[in-house]
Amino acid sequence: MSKPFCAWMVMFAALMIAAPSFASEDEDFSAVCENGALAPSEYCKFFVFYRKDGGGSLDVRVGDALKVTKPEETRAIGLVISISKYPNIKADIQAADVDGERMVHFLTGSQKFDEVIHLRNEEATKDNINWFLDTYLVNRAAAFDGKARLLIIYSGHGLYGDNNGISGKQAAFVLSSAKSDADPSALYKMSELSGSLQNLSQKYFHVLTLINACFGGGLFGVGKMGGNPDAFTKPGSYGIAAGDDKTEVYSLNPTQGSVFVDTLIDGITSGKADTRYRASYVINGGDGRQITAGITRTNRLFNYITDVYADVNQKLAQSNEHVQLVEPWLGSTQNEIARGGFFFLTDLPVDESGKTISQTYDMMRDKINIGRYSIERFDVSFEPANPNPKPKYNDKFDIPFGPVSGIPGRPEIKIFKAPDIYPIVGYDISAMDGVINWDKLIKESAPRFVYVRAVANKGEDARYKINADSLSKNHIDYGAYFKFNYCMSPKDQYNLAISAVPYDKDLLPPVIRIVNPADEKGEQEACYKKNPLRVAQDVAALAQLLLGHYHKTPVISGTHYSLSKYPGEELKPYMIWVAYWGTAQLKMGGSSPWTLWQYSGHEVVPGIGANTEANVFFGTETQYSEFKAGKGNVALRAVQM
16 A cells, blocks of 8 residues: 555544524624625624625636626635534544635635635634524625525534434534534534525525535435536535545545545646536637636536545555545435536646646646636746746737627637537437437437538438438428538539538528548548648638528538638638537637537437537527528627627
8 A cells, every 4th residue: 555545544524504594684784894794893704705796807607607797796605614623522633624724725716716704613603603604695695696606615523323313313513612522512413504505505506515524424315306416507506525424534644634625626626527628618819829727517526536535445455454435425405406516617727739737736727817808828837946937928808708609809719618608509410320219309409400411422421311301390400511522523512412402491501511631541532632722712612602502601610620721711701610529739720710619529419329419509599590591600790890
C-alpha cells in the first residue's frame, strides 16, 4: 500500500439543521451589516463573503441555465457548517475544520458565489443554524423569484439511529456543545433536516446539500423518484451524502480534509468529474485563439466520487487495511419530482497548443473570466517561478446569453455552448441507421427536425424515400443532405440531387455535406488530390444550382476540420452546419457563424438507436422559422450590425 493511505483515519461528520419555520412578521430585515448583508448585527460576523445585490458580472453559464441576463436577477448562496471541536467529549476532528476552510475558498473563488456564510464549532448553535436555514435563506430566496441557487455543506459528528425512528433512537447530528454522544440538547434528528430542505426546495432554483457525515444517508427517504440530477437547466433539490445510513465515513490525512470534500473539489476544479461538459463552452476567436469553460453536473459528480471511493478501497485492501469506504448516496430532497440538479463551474486553463495545464487550476483560474458582456483570454502558460504571469493579450468582446453561435459585430468569433442551452434539437439519419421505430422516436425523442441522407458517393440512399415519407406523415420538419462527390462535376451532382429529391416547398434548406477526402481513401481521395484548390468553387457552384431549384439558401455541412479548409468568401453566402464533438482543438475559420451544430455522433436515441448524430439549431423560434423558409444566412444575419 502506498504511504499516503497509511495515514487515513476515521472522521465523523454531519449537517446540523433544524425543522422548517417561516420568518416571523416582526423579524428585522432593515438591519444591514458593514459588508451589505441584510441581517441583524449578531449574525454579521458569519458572512465571510457578501457581494452586494447586482454587483459584479453574471457568468454566462449561470445566465444560460437560469434564463436570466442581469446579475441582480439571481444569487448563489453558500452555507458552510464545520464542527471540528468537541471539548466535552474529546472527539475533535481536524479534517472537518479543513473541509470548512476549503469549501469557503472554493465557493468564493472559482464558483463565484455571491455570499458565503460560515458557521463553525461553538458558533454552529441550534439558534444560529435555525435562523439561517428557516429565516434568512427563506427571505433571500423571495428576492429572486425562484432564480437563486443554494448550496449547504456540513462537516462534523453524526449519531447512528435504529429502526427508522419507529423505536429507539433516530439518526441525528451532534453539535460542538455536546456533553456526550447522546446529549439531547446538542442533537438534531435527520428528519428535521429533511423538513428544512423541503421548504427551501420550493423557493430556490437549485438546492444541493452535501453531507460529510457518519450515517448521513439517513437524510433520505422523503423525495420522489424521477427527474435527472444532470439536467442543469431545470430546477431541483438534491443531496449527496458521503456514506450510507449505517456506516462511518473517513478522511485523508487530517491536514488534507475528508475523502468526500477532497474528492469533490478536485473532481470539479480538474474537470475529471464531468469529462463531457468540462469544456462545454468553446469560444473560437477566429484567429486561432480559443477560450474554453465548462460545468460539472450533480450526477456526474456523484459518479466520480463513487469511482474514487472504489479506487481507494482497492488500495486499502491491497495494503491489508481493516477499513473500507462505503459508497456515497444521492437522492432528491423535495416531495415533488426534482427535475434538474445543481451545477458547478469548471474552468480549465490551457496553453497555446490547447493542452490542459495540470495542477495549476487554483492559481490560474481567475485569469479566465466568463462574465456577462466580456470574455478575457490571457496567456496562461505556467512556470512555478512566475506564479503571476502577465497577459499576452486581452481581447474583450460581448458574449450574449441564450442559444447563440456568434457575437454581434464579430462574425468571425464562433460560440459553442452546452447543447442543453439550445432548445431546438434534431437528428440526421441515413440507410446506415436501419429501420427506424417512428412511433417510439416521436413519443420519446420528439425531434424538431431530421435531416435524411439522399445521395451518397455510390448514388441515392436506399432508405431516403421511406424515411422522408415517414417524416412527412408524422409532421416532423425534415430536409435532405447530399454527400459531396469529389469525382463528379457540380452539374452532375445537381442532376442526381434533384432526381432523388423532387422540389417540395415544405422541405428544409438543402445540405451539401463535405467529408475529409483523407477519410474516404480510394477514388474520392485521388479525385480530390487532382485539384484541391477547386473544391470550394465546386461546392459553391453546386450550392448555387440547388438554390435555383429549391429556392432556399443551402447549408454547407462538414466536420470542424474539413470546413477549416475552406474559409474563403466562396461559401460565405451559405449557412454552416458543423460537426464538432469537443474531443480536439476546434478548427474552424471563415467569417460565418454556424447555423446547425452536430454536437455528438454517439447519442442513444429511442427509435433510432445508439451512435445517432444529434444536432442543435443556433437560435430562437423566430430565427428557426426564417431558417425553414430558407431566407439567406440566418446565423450571419443575426450577428451583423
